[in-house]
Amino acid sequence: MTLLTLTQITRDFHLRGGLFGGRRVLRALDGIDLEIARGETLSLVGESGCGKSTLGRIVAGLQSPSSGEILINGKPALRGKARARQIQIVFQDPFGSLNPKMSVGALIAEPATLHGLVSRRDAPQRVQELMRLVGLRGALAERFPHELSGGQRQRVALARALATEPELIVCDEAVSALDVSVQAQIANLLQDIQKKTGISLLFISHGLSLVRHISHRVAVMYLGRIVEQGEAEQVFANPLHPYTRALISATPEPLPGTGGNRLELEGEIPSPLALPSGCTFRSRCPHATERCAAAQPPLETTGHAAACWHVDSLPEYAPRQTTPPERMRAALDLYRSAAARRTPPLEETIN
Amino acid sequence: MKQMTISKQAGVAAPLFSVENLSVSFATDSGPLLALDDVNLSIHPGETLAVVGESGSGKSVLSLAIMGLLPPTATVKAGHLRYDGRDLAGLDKTARRGMRGKDMAMIFQEPSTALNPVKRIGDQLVEAILLHDAMPKAKAKARAVEALAATGIPSPEVRARAFPHELSGGMRQRALIAMALIHRPRLLIADEPTTALDVTVQAQILDLIRDLGRETGTATIFITHDMGVVAEMADRVAVLYAGRMVETARASDLFTSPEHPYTLGLLGSMPQLNQRGEPMLPISGTVPDLRRMPSGCHFHPRCPFAQERCAEERPGLRALDRGRRSACHFAPLLETLGGQA
Ligand SMILES: Nc1ncnc2c1ncn2[C@@H]1O[C@H](COP(=O)(O)OP(=O)(O)OP(=O)(O)O)[C@@H](O)[C@H]1O
Ligand SMILES: Nc1ncnc2c1ncn2[C@@H]1O[C@H](COP(=O)(O)OP(=O)(O)OP(=O)(O)O)[C@@H](O)[C@H]1O
Ligand code: SF4
Numbered sequence: 001m002t003l004l005t006l007t008q009i010t011r012d013f014h015l016r017g018g019l020f021g022g023r024r025v026l027r028a029l030d031g032i033d034l035e036i037a038r039g040e041t042l043s044l045v046g047e048s049g050c051g052k053s054t055l056g057r058i059v060a061g062l063q064s065p066s067s068g069e070i071l072i073n074g075k076p077a078l079r080g081k082a083r084a085r086q087i088q089i090v091f092q093d094p095f096g097s098l099n100p101k102m103s104v105g106a107l108i109a110e111p112a113t114l115h116g117l118v119s120r121r122d123a124p125q126r127v128q129e130l131m132r133l134v135g136l137r138g139a140l141a142e143r144f145p146h147e148l149s150g151g152q153r154q155r156v157a158l159a160r161a162l163a164t165e166p167e168l169i170v171c172d173e174a175v176s177a178l179d180v181s182v183q184a185q186i187a188n189l190l191q192d193i194q195k196k197t198g199i200s201l202l203f204i205s206h207g208l209s210l211v212r213h214i215s216h217r218v219a220v221m222y223l224g225r226i227v228e229q230g231e232a233e234q235v236f237a238n239p240l241h242p243y244t245r246a247l248i249s250a251t252p253e254p255l256p257g258t259g260g261n262r263l264e265l266e267g268e269i270p271s272p273l274a275l276p277s278g279c280t281f282r283s284r285c286p287h288a289t290e291r292c293a294a295a296q297p298p299l300e301t302t303g304h305a306a307a308c309w310h311v312d313s314l315p316e317y318a319p320r321q322t323t324p325p326e327r328m329r330a331a332l333d334l335y336r337s338a339a340a341r342r343t344p345p346l347e348e349t350i351n
Numbered sequence: 352m353k354q355m356t357i358s359k360q361a362g363v364a365a366p367l368f369s370v371e372n373l374s375v376s377f378a379t380d381s382g383p384l385l386a387l388d389d390v391n392l393s394i395h396p397g398e399t400l401a402v403v404g405e406s407g408s409g410k411s412v413l414s415l416a417i418m419g420l421l422p423p424t425a426t427v428k429a430g431h432l433r434y435d436g437r438d439l440a441g442l443d444k445t446a447r448r449g450m451r452g453k454d455m456a457m458i459f460q461e462p463s464t465a466l467n468p469v470k471r472i473g474d475q476l477v478e479a480i481l482l483h484d485a486m487p488k489a490k491a492k493a494r495a496v497e498a499l500a501a502t503g504i505p506s507p508e509v510r511a512r513a514f515p516h517e518l519s520g521g522m523r524q525r526a527l528i529a530m531a532l533i534h535r536p537r538l539l540i541a542d543e544p545t546t547a548l549d550v551t552v553q554a555q556i557l558d559l560i561r562d563l564g565r566e567t568g569t570a571t572i573f574i575t576h577d578m579g580v581v582a583e584m585a586d587r588v589a590v591l592y593a594g595r596m597v598e599t600a601r602a603s604d605l606f607t608s609p610e611h612p613y614t615l616g617l618l619g620s621m622p623q624l625n626q627r628g629e630p631m632l633p634i635s636g637t638v639p640d641l642r643r644m645p646s647g648c649h650f651h652p653r654c655p656f657a658q659e660r661c662a663e664e665r666p667g668l669r670a671l672d673r674g675r676r677s678a679c680h681f682a683p684l685l686e687t688l689g690g691q692a
């Protein structure tokens with residue numbers, strides 16, 4: 001069942017102009033159509049500045065679109081507190097969003113009491129429940145944000161987001177600043193919570209491998225538009241758009257002998273104030289033709305689709321070698337089964 | 352091909368730089384903190400050594416120690432740094448400063464702090480040039496533009512006149528690389544030079560560092576916590592955990608047959624090495640507080656293979672075959688522990 005429907009979402013920023021005081025318009029989002037189902041993880045990927053956070057903030061109701069429609073459960077999205085209860089957002093730097101003077105317990109209790117979901121008397125009980133859900137030891141309730149590790153702080157932010165029992169959480173680079181080991185812990189946790197609660201996730205990240213691992217569907221963005229979307233498995237196994245192929249090819253793989261033979265993307269993302277005509281990717285696309293400059297390629301919104309005029313005539317995708325060597329796999333299996341045998345399972349966070 | 356050249360170098364030449372039994376501690380409010388504990392490593396001309404480990408494992412402290420840039424609160428408790436066979440301990444501050452830029456240079460972890468925000472990029476490069484080479488200003492300017500061009504910055508003459516904030520993250524990082532390489536240093540330290548960048552820009556920067564290193568024969572110490580980047584860049588790898596080296600091997604060996612549980616944990620945290628649809632295999636818990644280091648093997652509270660012995664007895668860095676070393680009682684892991692699975 002569809003939880004969230006975005007139709008033709010556009011967002012402009014009006015910038016105070018340069019030397020002559022003129023106003024310039026930056027189109028951060030340009031006609032976004034997107035659906036998220038209940039219990040689904042949809043990921044947004046793309047380079048810095050392509051509009052991921054802007055879209056995330058619009059979904060969470062922290063910013064309004066310039067035009068377009070947002071439906072939640074088929075009805076026009078509510079605003080303010082009512083929206084916040086349905087949709088929560090977790091950011092990259094939880095330090096910024098956690099009041100340093102409040103204890104972990106008070107921080108986690110705050111959203112639930114603010115929304116009138118628990119009485120003051122029942123709050124401690126609810127805090128303990130939420131802490132258990134995000135894998136934090138109950139004793140940490142007494143501590144303050146600066147006494148926590150980055151991963152623990154991100155768990156607190158997640159517990160706060162879960163406190164209102166939202167239907168969707170937007171995770172805007174929520175794990176990007178953490179060590180890979182902690183990223184994996186939090187990603188496991190998100191999947192676990194999703195299984196338990198049926199919550200939907202809008203996962204914003206530039207880490208393609210993690211996205212591939214945890215998403216049901218993926219939307220690839222370039223300069224304010226979605227250029228490819230589909231089931232994660234299909235998009236990664238057979239990327240259609242030249243940009244998606246370049247992104248995948250640029251991601252380093254932890255396997256021997258993977259250096260070199262990359263699909264290099266020339267240049268950097270163009271300024272959003274001076275967009276190329278037609279397909280905005282054409283300034284970096286090795287397959288661009290005259291047609292690409294003439295008009296913007298459309299995107300089908302169902303199934304696995306890409307916005308590219310030449311999608312049917314591109315060279316066949318040559319997937320990269322991704323099987324680990326035998327001995328590495330055997331060692332990882334050994335590690336995995338040893339970890340599973342440990343009681344209490346090492347899964348749980350210590351500290 | 353890559354491997355052949357390395358084994359030749361490793362076999363014949365003396366190392367360009369070596370770190371011997373290095374221990375560094377910090378005085379903190381809550382007691383001394385041992386950030387590096389008896390670290391040994393060496394690097395040959397033209398070689399790329401990756402240093403990998405989680406946040407707080409001591410990677411940046413190691414690079415600052417090599418550069419002679421440790422803060423005053425740090426004490427080198429033991430050890431030697433040897434450059435071209437020469438012990439650097441005898442050198443005073445001025446002599447160390449004289450080495451920076453020409454003999455060794457560093458690309459810092461925080462690009463924003465490494466560039467002067469109120470000076471044009473070109474002027475900063477000119478300053479760096481004139482620090483070691485006296486020449487007319489016009490000539491230095493031309494060289495600055497050349498250096499920017501070598502990093503693939505488009506229209507380098509124009510960019511030379513830009514202030515740091517007028518450049519994208521990728522271009523700023525290129526400017527820093529240009530600055531680090533301006534005197535063709537024999538040793539380059541790159542401290543997480545791509546962590547803040549998009550993958551496409553990261554790919555360009557990695558290629559750039561690799562190509563420039565190849566052209567100039569520069570030896571590179573590449574610091575990262577991304578095992579994917581290690582696989583792309585490194586000839587050899589040193590894995591640091593809580594200030595100690597726990598494994599070192601040739602990159603091709605490390606990715607074929609990792610021999611320390613911590614290395615396995617780092618690999619198991621990479622989504623690519625996990626079955627899709629199943630939970631990943633992160634390392635549980637976090638890096639210990641270095642002021643309250645666990646007994647025995649420092650990794651034991653997080654290690655799935657830990658046994659009683661591990662909490663009591665500190666494993667040394669033992670030599671295995673093919674020049675690999677692992678600080679685990681049970682290496683080689685598959686042979687020693689494989690029977691239990
Ligand atoms: N408040 C604002 N005022 C002006 N421009 C803005 C504003 N917020 C975002 N933008 C611009 O909109 C575009 C999209 O920004 P956004 O932050 O959504 O990108 P992103 O994909 O999240 O990038 P990153 O990966 O760097 O977080 C960028 O060009 C950005 O400069
Ligand atoms: N100036 C300092 N004073 C006190 N402790 C310090 C200082 N610099 C570093 N440390 C400590 O030394 C240890 C190693 O720090 P270091 O910066 O080398 O880690 P790192 O491996 O570079 O981590 P990251 O991946 O986060 O950059 C940490 O515990 C850190 O807190
Ligand atoms: S439409 Fe043209 S420029 Fe755009 S991605 Fe396709 S081939 Fe490249």
Ligand code: SF4
Binds near residue numbers: 649652655661680
């Ligand atoms: S010595 Fe013991 S605790 Fe340390 S890594 Fe080896 S098995 Fe694990």
Ligand SMILES: [Mg+2]
Binds near residue numbers: 052054172
């Ligand atoms: Mg963003």
Ligand SMILES: [Mg+2]
Binds near residue numbers: 412
């Ligand atoms: Mg560091």
